[in-house]
Amino acid sequence: MSVLLRTEGVHKSYGGVRALDDCTVEIGEGEVAGLIGPNGSGKTTLFNVITGYAKADAGEVYLGGRRITNIAPDKVFALGIGRTFQLTRIFASLTVMENMLVASKHGRASARKRAMEQLEFVGIAGHHAAQAGTLSYGQRKLLELAYVLVAEPAIVLLDEPAGGVNLTLVNHIANRIRELNAAGVTFLIVEHNMEFVMGLCHQVTVLDSGTVVAAGPPAIVRTDRRVLDAYLGEDPDAEDLEAAEEALEPGVGEDA
């Protein structure tokens, strides 16, 4: 499998805080990759550096063979990297359909048709004429996923797609991701819901203090001592270890 997205030794500091420290991550083409780590470990910062919202102090970002370090967000998007935000960001005063058309490059009629198809795919087509600000939180998550898909990105970066939504919707989103992945879309997913990550991702990268501490298939990462350390601090007692292993257990999120 060829590497689609790669960061190489990325450093990023905010004042005295090292958000990313020599961060090297590889995402293979066609993968669903997970990015996990404790709060403040640099996951969202890495997303920001990749998508041009934050400038790397050092290091490189490559898409395919192409160097895309520190280019503007609109250009990153045009090159085929779409992303969602942890706190969903939709255009509240536009209608749902207008939200969909922001990223569209097609002519009016075909753009609408494709937008409608995407809305049907995520399951909110019935709301196409509603003002986006009236949508519920879960519907906003779906809209954000849908309008990123409009431009057919090669890779989609999802920042906590399962955060703050109920189990039915979590499973719904997981299934949509599987379908898109089967159609060739690569994913990089930041998520705290371990069931979701372990059930969905082919590869998991673990960040701690801005550095990659482990990477590999979920089954291996799950039992990695450094991962457990990262989540629990060093020398956890046996009970904590057991609880952590349980939390990292795969299972739910397969099929609703």
Place this chain on the structure above:
Amino acid sequence: MTRARALQVAGVVAALAAAVAFPQVFTNPAVTNYGVFAMIFVAVASAWNTFSGFSGYISLGHAVFFGSGAYAVGVAARDWHVGGAGVFGLMPLGAAVGALIAVPFGLVALRVRRHTFIVITIAMFFIFQLMAYNFSFTGGSSGLDAPFLSWNLQTFNNPFYYTALACAVAATAVAWLIRRSRFGLQLRAIRDDEDRARGLGVHAMRVKLAAFVLSAAITGLVGGLWFYYIAQVEPSTGFDPLFDLFVVLMAFLGGLGTVSGPVLGALIIEPGQLYLTTVFTNAYLSEILLGALFLVVVLFMPRGVIPTGAEWITKLRTRGRPAATSMPQAPGPTAVQEAQATQEAPR
């Protein structure tokens, strides 16, 4: 065509017919004078709204383009010895100068967001006013005089009225076309969340600058006409700090970011202000009243007459029931999340 659409078209046609007939029906020059100023401000408020209303970047520096358009036409008429109706032909120069100034102005001011942008536009405004006072080609504090027109006093206003009407219709048509276009959609996306829009491929700087320059060009064009109509321009009238406050008030009163709102706002405020100034002779009183009006608008119709009025009509029609749009539940949000979502009031 739906019934609502047909009503809209009929409304626009009726308004246009009334506007064309206005100076034929009210032949008193004192009345047509109101008409000329009203049309000038319809054009300017529409142009201002096309940038500020759609993008959310509130400009308090559009007097820069208005005054520069006036001065450009004035200087050209003086130096090229253009007289009579020929001065109308210089109006595109006002547009060109407005647009030219807007490019560097926009490149600087549009780097910053929202509130900082407003402050920079105010600073730009004072720079231009100071320049008008101090350069020799602008005539310093005495300003410039327009070429004399020996037209019949009874119908003197009519050519100005129809030219201003044409500008007003053009500016409103431009706003309408942009509102419906992909460009307009990108502007409104920038208003809601500029960073998110950039992450969806919107070239934010390019889009903002294009709208800013277009808006400035129309404002400069109308500035040229205004100069010729009042026959002179001074630094304090060409670059008038109250100009932008009036324009902003017009847009807010009618409905910021709507096409018809600024038109309605200008039609209410400009004649109202002129009338109050005539009645009370004390110019400050009309300004105080307008300030009070602004507070009333902000308190009771923060989104403006057009959006709030439309809402009231919908409420009356549906008698309090929610509008009949089918809203099937998407996969389930919890009550808490719904509550979170509704906290964000739509603009």
